[in-house]
Amino acid sequence: MTTDHFTIVAAAQAVPQHVVTNQALTDLMPTSDEWIRQRTGIQTRHVATTETTTSLCVSVGQQLLAQTDVRADQIDLIVVATMSPDYLTPATATQVQAALRATNAVAFDINVACAGFVFGMELVHRYLQSGQTALLIGGETLSRLVDWHDRRTAVLFGDGAGGVLIQNQPDSSSGWLGQHFASFGEQGRYLTAGQFQQKTPWQSASASPQWAFQMDGRRVYNFATKQVPQSLQAALASAQLAPSDIDLYILHQANARIIASVGRKLKLTAAQLPMNIAKYGNTAAASEPILLAELVASGQLKRGMRLAFAGFGGGLSVGTAIINY
Amino acid sequence: MTTDHFTIVAAAQAVPQHVVTNQALTDLMPTSDEWIRQRTGIQTRHVATTETTTSLCVSVGQQLLAQTDVRADQIDLIVVATMSPDYLTPATATQVQAALRATNAVAFDINVACAGFVFGMELVHRYLQSGQTALLIGGETLSRLVDWHDRRTAVLFGDGAGGVLIQNQPDSSSGWLGQHFASFGEQGRYLTAGQFQQKTPWQSASASPQWAFQMDGRRVYNFATKQVPQSLQAALASAQLAPSDIDLYILHQANARIIASVGRKLKLTAAQLPMNIAKYGNTAAASEPILLAELVASGQLKRGMRLAFAGFGGGLSVGTAIINY
Numbered sequence A, B: 001m002t003t004d005h006f007t008i009v010a011a012a013q014a015v016p017q018h019v020v021t022n023q024a025l026t027d028l029m030p031t032s033d034e035w036i037r038q039r040t041g042i043q044t045r046h047v048a049t050t051e052t053t054t055s056l057c058v059s060v061g062q063q064l065l066a067q068t069d070v071r072a073d074q075i076d077l078i079v080v081a082t083m084s085p086d087y088l089t090p091a092t093a094t095q096v097q098a099a100l101r102a103t104n105a106v107a108f109d110i111n112v113a114c115a116g117f118v119f120g121m122e123l124v125h126r127y128l129q130s131g132q133t134a135l136l137i138g139g140e141t142l143s144r145l146v147d148w149h150d151r152r153t154a155v156l157f158g159d160g161a162g163g164v165l166i167q168n169q170p171d172s173s174s175g176w177l178g179q180h181f182a183s184f185g186e187q188g189r190y191l192t193a194g195q196f197q198q199k200t201p202w203q204s205a206s207a208s209p210q211w212a213f214q215m216d217g218r219r220v221y222n223f224a225t226k227q228v229p230q231s232l233q234a235a236l237a238s239a240q241l242a243p244s245d246i247d248l249y250i251l252h253q254a255n256a257r258i259i260a261s262v263g264r265k266l267k268l269t270a271a272q273l274p275m276n277i278a279k280y281g282n283t284a285a286a287s288e289p290i291l292l293a294e295l296v297a298s299g300q301l302k303r304g305m306r307l308a309f310a311g312f313g314g315g316l317s318v319g320t321a322i323i324n325y
Helices: A033-040 A053-067 A092-100 A113-127 A185-190 A217-238 A256-265 A284-298 B033-040 B053-067 B092-100 B113-127 B185-190 B217-238 B256-265 B284-298
Strands: A007-014 A019-021 A044-046 A077-081 A106-111 A133-141 A159-167 A175-183 A248-251 A306-313 A317-324 B007-014 B019-021 B044-046 B077-081 B106-111 B133-141 B159-167 B175-183 B248-251 B306-313 B317-324
Touching (some): A007 A284, A053 A092, A092 B175, A106 A113, A113 B113, A175 B092, A217 A256, A217 A306, A217 A317, B033 B256, B053 B133, B053 B159, B106 B113, B113 B133, B113 B159, B113 B175, B159 B284, B217 B306, B217 B317
Antiparallel strands (some): A019 A044, A106 B106, A133 A159, B007 B159, B133 B159
C-alpha cells in the first residue's frame, strides 16, 4: 500500500582523511599492490584516525541540509544503516538527529551489513507519507573490525559514510519503480564480524570470539555473482524494464570482479556500471551512497535517469531498488 | 498509505535457565535485596550461561510456528530488535531465518534499544501487505553489557527474548488503531552501552571505551515519566481513544517506579498495568513481548481487547502503538 513517490533530493559523502595505499599494507602483511589490484580492483582505502561512524554520518547529514532548502526541523525520519556503530546504544541515527537538531525526526538504525543502504531505501519508501522528508545514511568504520595482519580480508575494507535526503513528492517526475529483496541466513556463516565476548560472573569467558572479519571468499563470490543478477532481474521484472532501460547501476562496491561478472550476466555497458572501489575499498552500507554522491557531483547523474541500486553481503542478504532519479 | 490490518496471531518468550536473585548480587557488590526491590521492583533476572541472543530468538520463532498453522516458508518478513546481537554480521534476524528454514522471508535487525519492539511493530505494520506474515522478535543478552560490580546499573538488566507472529488479515476484527514515535538524540548521552574500541595500525587504542552500561538514572527517570505519558496521550489522540478505553498497557519493563508514575499520570488502574519486572528485570527490546506472551498464556489477554504498547530508553527514544488484539 505504499506510493511510488520517492525523490532523492540530494546526496553526500564523507570519508576519513587518512588514505592507506596497497603499498602501505605490504608493511603489515605479505601481500602486494599488484595482487590486491588484480583480485579486488582496490588501490586505496580511507581509514578512520580521529573520525568515528557517528562523525562521518553527521558530516553527511550536515552536507545534505546545506545542499537543500530543507530545515533540520522539517526532517521526519532518520535511518542509519551500519554494521559498525560506535555504541550499541544510543543508535547512530539518534546521534545524527542530535547533531543536526532535527528535533521532529524519528531516528533508528538498521543492520543488514553491506545490503543496509538498499534495504534502507525500501524502508524509507514504505515510511514516507506525502510531503515527508527522510535522511538515509550508510556509515561504517570497518577498520576496527579488521585483523590488519590477515591478508585475505584486511585488503578489502574501508571506512566512510554516504547518504541521501529523500522526499515523498507527489508532483515530482522522480519515483520508485520496483524492488526485490531476499535473505539467505543459511549462508550467514560465510561472512561474519564483530562476535562479542560472552562473559558474566556465571559464565566463563568464551574462547576468543571472532571479532575480525571472517570470510569464505569463494562462497561469497559465488553468492554475489549468482544472486545479484537474479535480484536485479526480479526487480527489473517488477518494474517492467529490461537491463538496457537502466542508465546507471549503483552496485555495492565489494569487489571489481563481482561487479564485472554482474555486468557480463546482464550484458551491461561499462557506462552503465560506474565504480569507485579503487579509491575506497568495500565500505559496506556506505558504498552505494558514496558512489551516488560522486556521480551527482561529477554531473554524470542527471535528473530523469533510471537507476538500479543493488546491495549484497553479510546475512547473506541481497536487495535491489529501481528508481527514476 | 498503510492499512490498519494488523493481527498478532501468536506470542512467545524464551529466557535463559539461570536465575540470579538480588541476594546473589550482594556477593558481587555492596547492595541489598531490599534496596533493589524498593528502587526498581526487581527480585530476580535471568542471565545467559549457554544461551545467546540468537538461540533465544530462535526459540521464540520456533514456538511461534508451533503455536500456529503457519509454515516457515509462508513467513514474508523477520525483524529482530536488539541492542545486544551476537555478531555485528550476520544480523540476528537472518540467523533466525536460517534456523526456521523461513526461506522466503526477508530478514534484518533494527536497533532502537529498549524501544526496539514498539518501533518494530510500526515497521511491520508498514511493511505487511494483505495476507502477509511477519515475525517480530525482541531479543537481548544484556548481561554482557553490564559491569557486574557497578551497583547502579548491574541490578537493573536481564536477558531474554520475546516475539510475535503478525499477519495482515483484511477480514480480522483485530487492527492497528494509532501510534506515536519520537527521538531525543540530544539526551542520548544519559544512557550508553557497547562502545567499541577504536584500534588500527594508524590509530592508538582509545582510552578504555565504555563497554558497560552507563546511565544517569535521574535523567532517564525524568525522561520516561514525562515522555511516555505524552507519547501514550498522542497515540490515544490519533486513535480517538481515552486512557480508560485501553484494556491493557504493555509498557517496557524498565523500572516499577516508572511504570507506576505513568499509571498515575494517566489515572490507570492496577488491572490495566500488568508488570513482570520482578522476575526478569529490564530486558530492553524483549520486555514487552515477554509480558505479552505471559498475558496470553495466563488467559488475562483476550481477543477484542485494546492494547497500548509503549517502549522507551536508549537514544533516548519513545514510541507507542495501539492495537485491537
